[in-house]
Amino acid sequence: MIEIKEASKIFHPDTAQQTIALNNINLKINKGEFLVLVGSNGSGKSTLLNAIAGVTSLTKGKIIFDGSDVTSLQDFERSKWVAKIFQNPLAGTAPDLTVLDNFRMAALRTKNKSLRTGISNKFIESVQEKINVLSLGLENKVYNKMGSLSGGQRQALTLLMAVMDNCKVLLMDEPTASLDPRSAETVMSIAQKLISKNNLTAILVTHNMKDAIHYGNRIIQMKEGKILRDLKKEEKFNLILNELYEWF
Amino acid sequence: MCLGIFLTLKIFNIPDITTDGSFTLGGAVTAVMLINNYNPLITLLVVLLAGAFAGIITGIIHAKLKVNALLAGILTMTALYSVNLMIMGRSNIPLVDAQNIFSFFSADSNSQTEGMVLMFFVLFLLLLMGWLLHTDFGIAMRTTGNNEMMARAVGINTSAMKVYGLALANALTALSGYMMVQYQGFVDINMGIGIVISGLGSVMIGEALLKILRKDNLWLQIIFVVIGAIAFRLVLAYALSAGLSPNYLKLVTASIVLFIVSVSWFLKRRSDDRN
Numbered sequence: 001m002i003e004i005k006e007a008s009k010i011f012h013p014d015t016a017q018q019t020i021a022l023n024n025i026n027l028k029i030n031k032g033e034f035l036v037l038v039g040s041n042g043s044g045k046s047t048l049l050n051a052i053a054g055v056t057s058l059t060k061g062k063i064i065f066d067g068s069d070v071t072s073l074q075d076f077e078r079s080k081w082v083a084k085i086f087q088n089p090l091a092g093t094a095p096d097l098t099v100l101d102n103f104r105m106a107a108l109r110t111k112n113k114s115l116r117t118g119i120s121n122k123f124i125e126s127v128q129e130k131i132n133v134l135s136l137g138l139e140n141k142v143y144n145k146m147g148s149l150s151g152g153q154r155q156a157l158t159l160l161m162a163v164m165d166n167c168k169v170l171l172m173d174e175p176t177a178s179l180d181p182r183s184a185e186t187v188m189s190i191a192q193k194l195i196s197k198n199n200l201t202a203i204l205v206t207h208n209m210k211d212a213i214h215y216g217n218r219i220i221q222m223k224e225g226k227i228l229r230d231l232k233k234e235e236k237f238n239l240i241l242n243e244l245y246e247w248f
Numbered sequence: 249m250c251l252g253i254f255l256t257l258k259i260f261n262i263p264d265i266t267t268d269g270s271f272t273l274g275g276a277v278t279a280v281m282l283i284n285n286y287n288p289l290i291t292l293l294v295v296l297l298a299g300a301f302a303g304i305i306t307g308i309i310h311a312k313l314k315v316n317a318l319l320a321g322i323l324t325m326t327a328l329y330s331v332n333l334m335i336m337g338r339s340n341i342p343l344v345d346a347q348n349i350f351s352f353f354s355a356d357s358n359s360q361t362e363g364m365v366l367m368f369f370v371l372f373l374l375l376l377m378g379w380l381l382h383t384d385f386g387i388a389m390r391t392t393g394n395n396e397m398m399a400r401a402v403g404i405n406t407s408a409m410k411v412y413g414l415a416l417a418n419a420l421t422a423l424s425g426y427m428m429v430q431y432q433g434f435v436d437i438n439m440g441i442g443i444v445i446s447g448l449g450s451v452m453i454g455e456a457l458l459k460i461l462r463k464d465n466l467w468l469q470i471i472f473v474v475i476g477a478i479a480f481r482l483v484l485a486y487a488l489s490a491g492l493s494p495n496y497l498k499l500v501t502a503s504i505v506l507f508i509v510s511v512s513w514f515l516k517r518r519s520d521d522r523n
Contacts, residue, residue, distance in 0.1 A: 053401075079403035092401065094394040101387050105402045113388035113404065115380070145464075161402075 002029040002052065002169060002201060007061030009047050009225075021047040023225035025061070029218075031168075034195055034202045036212045039222035040248060045205045048222070049171050052203070054078040065169070080110045083162035085155070085172040085191075089179065092158035095147030099138070099157065102146050103127045106161030130160055134190060152183025156190050163194050170195060170202040177207070184208075188215065209244050221247050249424035250454075250477040251377050252417035253447035254470070258455075259381070260393040260413045262310070265321035265444050269328025270302040270418040272440035274425025276335040279435035282346040292349070292426060299422025300415040302328060307411030332437060339437040348430040362431065369427065370474060373420065378470050389413055421447075442498050449505040450477035452512055459515040480504070 009022040021044045029035055037045045050056035052063060054075035062071045065081045086092045093102050104119055128139040134156050138149070146154060155175060162170055172191065176184035192215060195202045206212055212219060219236045221229040229247065231239060249271060256264040274295045281291040302324055309320035333339070350357040350365050380386045391399040392409040399406050429435045454476025458468060487500050 074400075076400040076403050076405050079401055084401055086397070091395070091397055094391045094398055096394045097387065097390055101390070104384065104387055105391050105399075105404070108384060108388075109403045113384045115383045115385050117379075117382050118384045119382075 001031055001066060003027075003062075003064040004048075004052070005062040005064070007048075007051060007063065008059050009044075009051060009056060010059045013059070020225050022051065022058070022061075025225070025227060027220075027227065029201055029203070031201055032199050033218055034216040035204070036216040036219045037203060037205045037222060038207075038209070038212050038219065038244070038247070039228075042224075043222040044225040045222050046173055047225075049084075049173050049203060049205055052169070053082050053084045053171055055084075081167070082169045082171060083109070083167040085158055085162060085170070085175040087174040087177050089151035089155040089158070089175075092161075093146045093154050095145065097146060099131075099142045099144055099146055099149075100124060100127060102157070103130075103142075103161060103164065106164045109165040109167070111165070130164075131157070134160065136186075150183070152179050152187060155179060155183070155187045159187065159190050159194055163198050163200065167198075168201060170200045172202065172204045174205055174207065176211070191215075209241060212244060213239060213241055249421045249443065250447050250450040250473050251373055251470070252420035252424070253444065254451050254454075254473045255377070255413055255417040255420070257448070257451060258393075258469070259390055260410060262317045262393075262410065262414070263321070264303075264306060264317065264414060264417060266302055266306045266324045266328070266414070266418055267321075267421050267444040267447060268440040268442070269325035269332070270299045270421045270440075271425040271428075271443045272332045272435075272437065273298055273302055273328055273335070274422030275429035275435040275439055276332045276341075276425075276437075277422070278426045278429045279341040279343055280335055280337075282343055282348060282430070283341065285347070288347060288349040288352045288430075292423070295422045295426040296419045299419040299425075302422070303414035303416070303418030304411055306418070307414035310414070311407035311410040329437070336435065336437065340434060342434045343429065344433075349427070350430060366427065366431075369423075373423075374470055374474060378467050381466055381470070442501065445498075445501055445505055446480060447477075449501065449508055450480045452476070452505065452508040453479050456508055456512050456515060459512070459519065 004025055004027040007022050007025040008020070011019040011021055025048065037048065039045050047056055051058055054070070054073055054077070058071060062069055064070065070078055070081070100119055104123070107123070108118070124142060127142055131139045131142070136153055136156060138153060138157070141149070149157070175191070176187055179187060188211060194200070204211070204215060217236060218230070218232045219239065220227055249267065253267060256262045277295050277298050278291055281294060282288065306320045306324040309315045309323060310317045350362045353365055354361040381390060388399070388404050389409055389412070391402070392404055392406045396406050425440070428439070451473055454469070454472035457475065458464065458472050483504055484497065484501065488494065488497070492500060
C-alpha cells in the first residue's frame with residue numbers, strides 16, 4: 001500500500017516564480033489498485049508521480065510504502081518498490097546497449113550489479129520467452145541495439161522490463177503520449193495485462209479521456225495541486241466520457 | 249591511458265582531463281619508488297592506487313558536489329601538479345641503474361624484452377576491459393553513461409558508478425605513466441602536459457576506423473582504441489621523421505585531433521543521412 005501524508009511541493013519558494021505544485025495531499029492507494037490521475041496542465045499530476053518515484057523531493061510531508069517511510073530515499077533506492085514508465089519512449093531504455101543488456105539491468109533492479117557475466121543462454125531464453133508474449137516479433141532482435149527499435153516497441157519492452165524483478169508499484173506518466181494510435185493501444189493493453197497478472201499497484205497519468213475511462217479501478221482529478229475528485233470502483237465504472245469532459 | 253580515456257569519454261560520456269595530472273602522478277610514484285629500490289610489482293600496485301585516488305577526487309567533485317566534469321578535472325589536474333612536485337622533490341628524476349619492470353622479467357633487458365612486456369600489459373588490459381564491460385557491473389557502467397535516468401530507474405547509484413569509473417580510468421592512466429617512465433628512463437614534471445589530447449586522438453581514430461568499416465561491437469571498440477593509439481603515434485613519428493621540428497609537435501598533435509574530429513563528424517552525418 002502507498003500512503004501519502006500531507007504532501008506539499010513548492011517550486012522556487014519565496015521568489016516571484018513560486019509555484020505550489022502539490023498542496024497538502026493526503027492519499028492512500030491500496031495494493032492492486034489501478035489509479036488513473038487526470039487534470040489540466042500544471043495541476044500537479046506528474047509532480048505527484050515524480051514524488052512517489054523519488055525523482056522530486058517533497059517540501060513537506062511523507063511517503064510510505066508498505067509501512068516503510070521512503071521520503072528520504074533517492075529515486076534509485078526506491079526502485080526496489082517502484083518502476084516508472086516515462087512519457088518519452090526513448091527515456092526508459094539505454095539506446096546504445098543491446099535489448100539483452102537492457103533486460104539484464106532490469107532483472108537486477110533490486111540486486112547487486114556484481115562482477116559476473118550474467119547474460120547466460122538460460123537468461124537469453126527467458127528474455128526471448130517474455131518478449132514472445134508481446135507478439136511484436138522482437139524475440140529474435142535481442143542482440144540488436146535498443147536504439148534501433150521504434151518508440152512503440154521500446155515502450156512495450158520498457159513495460160516488460162519494469163515488471164521483471166519483483167516490482168510492486170508501476171508508475172506511468174503519459175506512456176502513450178508520443179506514440180501513434182495503434183502502438184498506444186498495444187502498449188496500454190500490454191500494461192493492463194501485466195498489471196493484473198502481477199497484481200501490481202499502478203498509477204497512470206493521462207490526458208487521454210478514453211484511456212481514463214477504459215483503464216483502472218479508481219480515478220482522481222487534480223487541480224492546482226489538490227485532489228478535486230476521487231472516484232472508486234462502481235463510481236469510476238459508471239463514469240461516462242461526456243461526464244469526464246465536463247470536469248475540465 | 250587511451251583505454252582510460254575510452255572509459256570516461258565513450259562509456260561514461262565524461263570529458264575527464266585529470267589524465268594530464270594522473271599520468272605524471274603514475275610516473276612520479278614509479279620513479280621515487282624504484283630509485284628507493286622498491287619491487288616494480290609493488291610499485292605498480294601503489295601507482296594504480298594513486299591513480300585511482302586521483303580519479304576518486306575528480307569523481308567526488310563532479311558526482312557528489314555537482315561541479316561540471318571538465319572543471320572537476322581541471323581542479324584535480326592543477327592540484328596534482330603540486331602533489332607530483334612534492335612526491336618527486338624536484339622537477340626531473342633519472343632512473344639510472346634502478347631495477348624496473350623490464351629488468352624484473354629479464355636481467356639482460358633489451359628492446360625485444362621491453363616490447364614483450366609492453367605487449368603483455370596491453371593484451372592483459374584489453375582482455376580485462378572487455379571482460380569488465382560485459383559483466384553486470386560493466387553493463388551498469390555503460391547504462392549510466394548511456395541513459396542516466398534509466399540507470400537510476402533500475403536501481404543504479406549513478407553518482408557512485410561515475411566515481412568508480414573515474415577511479416578505474418585514472419588508475420589505467422597512472423599505469424601508463426608507470427610504463428612510460430621506465431621505458432624512457434626518467435620522469436619529468438611536465439611529461440603529462442597535453443597527454444589527454446593524444447588519448448582523445450587515439451580514441452577518435454579508433455572510432456573513425458570502426459565507422460569506416462561499419463562495425464559496431466564492444467570488443468572491437470576496445471581493440472580499435474589500441475589500434476587508434478598505434479596509428480596516432482605512427483602519424484606523429486612520420487611527421488618527425490619527415491623533418492618536423494619537435495617544437496611544433498603539440499601543434500601537429502592538436503591539428504591531427506581536429507582533423508579526426510572533422511572526419512568523425514562527416515562520417516556521422518553521412519551515416520545519419522543514410523538512416
